[in-house]
Amino acid sequence: MSASDNEPREIDAHSGQATTGHEWDGVKELDTPLPRWWLYIFYATIVAAVIYWVLMPAWPLVNGYTKGVLNYSDRRIVMENVGALETARAADYARLRDASFDDIIADQSLQEFALAAGEAAFGDNCATCHGAGGAGAPGYPSLADNVWIWGGTLADIEHTITVGVRSGHPQARFSQMPAFGRDGLLAPRQIADVTEYVLSLSEARRRAAPDAAAAARGAIVYAEQCAICHGANAAGDRAQGAPSLVDDIWLYGGSREEVRRQIETGRGGVMPNWDRRFDPGLIRALAVYVYAQGGGEPDAPAPASSATETPAGE
Secondary structure: OOOOOOOOOEOOOOOEEEEEEEEEOEEEEEEOOOOHHHHHHHHHHHHHHHHHHHHHHOOEEEEEEOOOOOOOHHHEEEEEHHHHHHHHHHHHHHHHHHHHHEEEEEEOHHHHHHHHHHHHHHHHHHHHOOOOOHOOEEOOOOOOOOOOOOOOOOHHHHHHHHHOOOOOOOOOOOOOOOOOOOOOOHHHHHHHHHHHHHHOOOOOOOOOOOOOOOHHHHHHHHHHHHHHHHHHOOOOOOOHOEEEOOOOOOOOOOOOOHHHHHHHHHOOOEEEEHHHHHHOOHHHHHHHHHHHHHOOOOOOOOOOOOOOOOHHHH
């Protein structure tokens, strides 16, 4: 219900304010104008919004957006900053790319640059699988220990990063453990026996109390089916990417159930090859960082030549 405009407005008895004449369920609306300062701020925000629409990118269109008079672009600014940073670091990456690993280790400033660049690249690209600091996860090997499937020298690590593992790269590291159970290569009893044998090889796994009789039968199965890759002493073979079975490092877990599942299904992950995404300098920085995290291995000494030089003319 509202009063006619010609009628005098009612004055609220409690506040002394005039009412608008509107009433809902006995509640009357007071005619209280907004504060001037509030109105001025409100109008100023409208003006500021219009100015922003004119100057800056603002409104979406069918195939784009309004660019604004200033043609401002956060994406362009970020790309310019990244490009400037890459330009500033280009000389250091060139030094890193052209230096030998011995040179990197001997040059403290170059080594510090490699470690810093490698750490940043690892955090952005590798930690998702290998964990912060290379701690690893089930199916993703730890890079913070001294156990290496494909070799732990700087050259080995750099090559693995470059070509990947089962990545499809022509030179990729490649190994494939047979799925002895899924493909019917071994009977369930044989898989159970060789599982007990594998458990008996590791000091930590012996706590699972492997069945001695089953382990003895499994040793025969191992010699016939597994030793060709993992070695007669089960120490592994890096040339084939076959891990050691005598240590206490397990990629998919060392429980009886996990060991048996690996024998049955032959699991194997994929590591991408990074040569298409990273330049050689950054790959080398990553190799140096991973080497430092895991206590990498020294290069093998060059074999001494046994040949005797023959004087010219003889």
